[in-house]
Amino acid sequence: MxxxxxxxxxxxxxxxxxxxxxxxxxxxxxxxxxxxxxxxxxxxDDIAKLTLELLHGTNNFNGATGSRLLTGNHTGYSELETFLAVHHRAETALVFNSGYDANVGFFSAVPQRGDIVLYDELIHASIRDGIQMGHAKSYKFAHNDVGDLKRRVESIQAQSAKDADIYIVTESVFSMDGDTPDLFAMVKLCEEHSCYLIIDEAHATGIFGEGRDMVCALGLEEQVFARLITFGKAMGCHGAAILGSEALKDYLVNFARSLIYTTALSPHSVAAVQVAYQVLGQIxxxxxxxxxxxxxxxxxxxxxxxxxxxxxxxxxxxxxxxxxxxxxxxxxxxxxxxxxxxxxxxxxxxxxxxxxxxxxxxxxxxxxxxxxxxxxxxxxxxxx
CATH class of the missing domain: 3.90.1150.10 (Aspartate Aminotransferase, domain 1)
Known part of the structure; x- marks a missing residue:
């Protein structure tokens, strides 16, 4: 070699x-x-057994056979996304192959040239990577410091063009510290300054809000622009989803490269997520x-x-x-x-x-x- x-x-x-x-x-x-x-x-054990039962006689493919925009968008996807939207109290859901794929796809596609992304200094690497792949400018703010975030928002709005959108991103449970920001204060700040709030719920999915997420537990579903939920942690499976509006879903289907240019999850992976939620509802x-x-x-x-x-x-x-x-x-x-x-x-x-x-x-x-x-x-x- x-x-x-x-x-x-x-x-x-x-x-x-x-x-x-x-x-x-x-x-x-x-x-x-x-x-x-x-x-x-x-x-x-029940998840493993019930997943096979769910697949039996419906979709026996071992693989998805293609990307979701080609041949890979099997029926399990629509069933899962409909369930996720209702369960997590969102308008709609879009499933990605992993949390990494979802964050890279979102942050490389949604913030536009001339926009600003403000991210917590301890944000996950997948979000940083997505931001770097995009065209928006980005700045960090002090960890869980809403005061520092507010100062940065006000300074940016005083200097930026009128049509510059500001996206603010944080985690509901930080993966390396386990702590949680003041999401009420961040929602209020975003409302006052017309910013778009994105919350990575990877380490809260399935745990808070009676098996939902932290945003649901706090009743903030209507005030958040987008949420990332994952299935590879507390849900014990694989994959992730972006929760948001129908228009956001349409946009991501058209512009999120990590969704467009990858083979879809297998029917088994998607079915396992459905069953995991079913079992969690029982236990x-x-x-x-x-x-x-x-x-x-x-x-x-x-x-x-x-x-x-x-x-x-x-x-x-x-x-x-x-x-x-x-x-x-x-x-x-x-x-x-x-x-x-x-x-x-x-x-x-x-x-x-x-x-x-x-x-x-x-x-x-x-x-x-x-x-x-x-x-x-x-x-x-x-x-x-």
Missing amino acids: EKLPPKLENKLRERLAQDAFRRLPSYTDRIDFSSNDYLGLAQN GPTVHNQLFENIGFFKEECKKLGISDSFVESNSAIHCVVVPGSGRVKQIAAHLQEEGFEVKPILSPTVKEGSERLRFCLHAFNTTEEISRVLLSLKKELQP
Whole structure:
């Protein structure tokens, strides 16, 4: 095989020197404090069985056979999108192959040349990538700081052309901190300044709002321009959708390249999402209660052990303890893994250098005994 170009070899050497070299992990049977399977649906036997039953006699294709605009828009899509719109209290839904595809497609196509995108400084990489592919100017605002956002909006509107649209984007639950912005304040700001608010609900989908999302839980559906929901986290499947108006859906079908130029999801993938929502409707109260009980227990145990101050404040399933330095955070993660806990270090450049962290994902299926043990082990590692 051809050797790697020298410039690429140098970049790999730099990553190694920074102690931030990435490798694909192997499967383990450690106690799960790392996956996004918050409700345990990815391992639910009923979903697997009912998905096959739903497909039997209707659509036995293994693949979609083409893009959605060619031959891949099988009947499962219309059924799922109709359901999603009703369930998530939106005018319509458009399913994409993944959250990454949805964000790249939206942000590369919707904001136009001369428009402005204001994004939270900790926004997901897929949104940043989509913005970079588009033609609008973009600026970050301080994390969850509505005051800073307001100052930037007012400054931009004072200097920009009259027809410049401003798009504001945030997450309802941030993937690396687990915290939540003041969405009421952001909605009010957008209404006062005629901005368009987009909310990435990836880590809230299926968890908040009785199996819906954070926007539904807060009753803000009518005040948000677009929402991203995903099925690969709490829903335990694969894919994503943009929720918004019929006109927005028409626009994305015509201009979102990540939808237009890719093979559609297989009938099995789409059916699995339908069934996952069906099963969640049946077991939701049980798994939701268990998840939030575990979140409360985790936070109380942190207080008892005197390590609360080390964690980023969060009321979601994601809890992060900041451990600066790639070497140190990797060492602690390795020790926790040796004790049987699947806890992963998050390194720069995924997070800002100096804010490396251990990310604990809580699940409905974690036991209080497991939570107590992992936190006791963590305390030992954090002690000088």
